[in-house]
Amino acid sequence: MNTLWAAAVVSCLVPMGTVWAQRQMALGDFDGDRRAEVFRPDGGNWWLASPSPGSWSYLNVSAATLANTRLADMNGDGKLDVFHANGTDWMVSYGGTTGWNFLRSSPLTVSQVALGDFNGDGQADVFYPDGANWWVFYSGSGSQTYLNVSAATLANTRLADVDGDGKTDVFHANGTGWMVSYGGTTGWNFLRSSSLTVSQVALGDFNGDGQADVFYPDGANWWLFYSGSGSQTYLNVSAATLANTELADVDGDGKTDVFHANGTGWMVSYGGTTGWNFLANSSYTF
16 A cells, blocks of 8 residues: 555545545445445445446445545444444444444544544554644544644635645645644644635645655646646646546556546546546546
């Protein structure tokens, strides 16, 4: 599992909050082969499919959906787990195949938190910004621990390993510039000037150097800012946007790919640089 995937988990690769909750499916590596699978909860069961050939396999019985779950490696075994918050407790289904395992009591729901590996132990921690301070619950079961003072919230931040040290950083875009708090513990470190906000970009490791890059689709082309501080670099021509794509390593080469679902089929652009490669016929979209 590459550093970005393990440290930043899925929450940094796709839009969070309402957009995530409205999606039908998400991508993640559930079997530890370093290749993303497609996870689809239908309100009664969970299903899993390899992007190619796209046939669904039963994973588990559960009414939990993307509206109240997040995907992350909670136990550090290199496989994604399903984290669930119901407003009373936090629970996890390991590999998406076990029953719910209790982590801790908490009134916080998934809309209020994000997941990332802040101490580099390979296990996802729960990050909670309350509008004044940042807090972390290590491994999702630890006590509420102070991380930093900041008014930045999930609305204007994303979690990713920006410097490649194996720990999650907090990326912030305020409409005039991009900044990062390394490990969530430092002050803001300036990356570059930009009018783009977090709702317009996504983060992934497109060159395999372990550092998150900023991906920006403008509706006609895809652009990349390497390590979040590089100049705007042309990546590919495509009308696909964040609304119908997701970033994940589909072929297991350690580089982020762009997965696309258009309502009739699934396709992938490897490294975001190739044309669309057909994966499977499917009516399921994001």
